[in-house]
Amino acid sequence: MTDVAAFSFDKLVIFGVGLIGGSLARALRERSEVDGARTVIGVGRTAASTARALELGVIDSIASLDDDASLRTALAGADLVLLAAPVAQTQPLLERIAPFLDAATIVTDAGSTKSDVVAAARAALGGRVGQFVPGHPIAGRESSGVDAALPDLYVGRNVVLCALPENTPAAVEHVAAMWRATGASVHEMTPEQHDRVFASVSHLPHVLSFALVEQILNSPDAALKFSFAAGGFRDFTRIAASSPEMWRDVCVANRVALLDELDAYTAVLARLRAAIEASDGAALEAVFARSRVARTEWQAQRGTPANAAGDAAK
Amino acid sequence: MTDVAAFSFDKLVIFGVGLIGGSLARALRERSEVDGARTVIGVGRTAASTARALELGVIDSIASLDDDASLRTALAGADLVLLAAPVAQTQPLLERIAPFLDAATIVTDAGSTKSDVVAAARAALGGRVGQFVPGHPIAGRESSGVDAALPDLYVGRNVVLCALPENTPAAVEHVAAMWRATGASVHEMTPEQHDRVFASVSHLPHVLSFALVEQILNSPDAALKFSFAAGGFRDFTRIAASSPEMWRDVCVANRVALLDELDAYTAVLARLRAAIEASDGAALEAVFARSRVARTEWQAQRGTPANAAGDAAK
Secondary structure, eight states: OHHHHTSOOSEEEEESOSHHHHHHHHHHHHOTTOOOOSEEEEEOSSHHHHHHHHHTTSOSEEOOTTOHHHHHHHHTTOSEEEEOSOGGGHHHHHHHHGGGOOTTOEEEEOOSOSHHHHHHHHHHHGGGGGGEEOEEEOOOOSSOSGGGOOTTTTTTOEEEEOOOTTSOHHHHHHHHHHHHHTTOEEEEOOHHHHHHHHIIIIIHHHHHHHHHHHHHHHSTTHHHHHHHOOHHHHHHTGGGGSOHHHHHHHHHHTHHHHHHHHHHHHHHHHHHHHHHHTTOHHHHHHHHHHHHHHHHHHHHHHOOOTTGGGOTTO | OHHHHTSOOSEEEEESOSHHHHHHHHHHHHOTTOOOOSEEEEEOSSHHHHHHHHHTTSOSEEOOTTOHHHHHHHHTTOSEEEEOSOGGGHHHHHHHHGGGOOTTOEEEEOOSOSHHHHHHHHHHHGGGGGGEEOEEEOOOOSSOSGGGOOTTTTTTOEEEEOOOTTSOHHHHHHHHHHHHHTTOEEEEOOHHHHHHHHIIIIIHHHHHHHHHHHHHHHSTTHHHHHHHOOHHHHHHTGGGGSOHHHHHHHHHHTHHHHHHHHHHHHHHHHHHHHHHHTTOHHHHHHHHHHHHHHHHHHHHHHOOOTTGGGOTTO
């Protein structure tokens, strides 16, 4: 991969060494396509998570967020910095990093929302925001944490980059080359496009799934209902086992786009409700048939990804 | 199984030899626990489906719905009749069968709704409705048709019977024994309880899943959205690939209970919408955390059923 060779990934600093950050480190170290990440430094919110990452060999050393000297040493000469923490932490993390950041270091992130991350980066980095290339790898698993990290998590997956006007083409290409080296396909969108697309196909389904479990919990015959729930319920609510903290942050961060999608969805539901109330079988069947065709075609075009069994979390 | 021996399943007539009816026939013939179903007669809407069932050895012969003599021969001395057709066909089927039904034959069904099936049975059978024991095996697969039928489809699954006041205990036990012989657990509910429970954990999720695909199809950037949809979307919309005809019938048949659940769900969504609009992270996290605990406990209690990979259709 010539574009990998053109950039250095020798020193990588990861804030948040869980599934996403840990899998990036493992991909860059373990995949034969790339000779990089000779030094990976992890910074975590809890000592336990970084200690575990060190124990697993995913990182080489740990830096402390609370210690200026440790942070300065970690960031000196870093080729790339990845933020893989909940999106609400983007601004405080960037503010903390800024004083120690070399001018040549590129920073990117893995957040599920982008407009808010761009605003946070502008607020934290000011005139140096060109060093920050916003990104979003579309990969998750039901399990989280560094123990779930895999070197091939990103193979065949999509990564969206939302390049800023302030980014140099070289900075964007540096991040793109890193993700391509993990086996991912890299796409560009504006932050607004990104947030609308993922509000629709990811954030809204999570809200809808959490809402169904909440509704059943609130009903007087909750236990009876749960005891007869079967495969349809299981698939529909698998994402209701996702991280409450992460999805709280996503909902707040992507509020505007999510409310638009939620309102459009509520309008479709109202239409279906009217058809059910009127026993309008033809109207219901038309919608169901259209949905079935679209869902079946989507599945056929998508094929089976490398981690089909494990990517339920996004 | 002593209760199996007490009842005869020697002659079985199945209306609708697809996944559900075919799997019952295969279970009664192929499972070593039961010595029954020496004669299985299939009646189908299309000649092709019954011909295929015959070719596969799932049934021994075919009777024609349009031919009085054929139907009379098929039903003479039948121990059990199973209706495994879309629920809207219950009344016309029972009206067609009634003139040829022996007084000792027990009729049951596999419909996903029960209040409407009970009304149809009363209308069609009148004073002989005691011969009809309403039932619902909670089992499905993404694939349908007799080729998907399995002898162990019902192992570890639930079957709900909604016994009528007119049913004798022996008639109910006959049907219960048949389902237990397939490896299923048999439960009793009233038709109203049944319809409320399945409106909540099955019918509503199907409507919500179809609605999400419909909403995306209606949006101007549908292609972009589908191209970035990943694992969360995949699981949430798996049931949107279900049969439009079956779900049209279910929605109309279970209209009253489904509208109640849909309205309760819409109220939960409105509450979440308000929290998102107010950036009330604490309120969102409380709901998400509660849902996650309930969903995780449900999965733990349920364990992994024998056909875990294949029961997405119900």
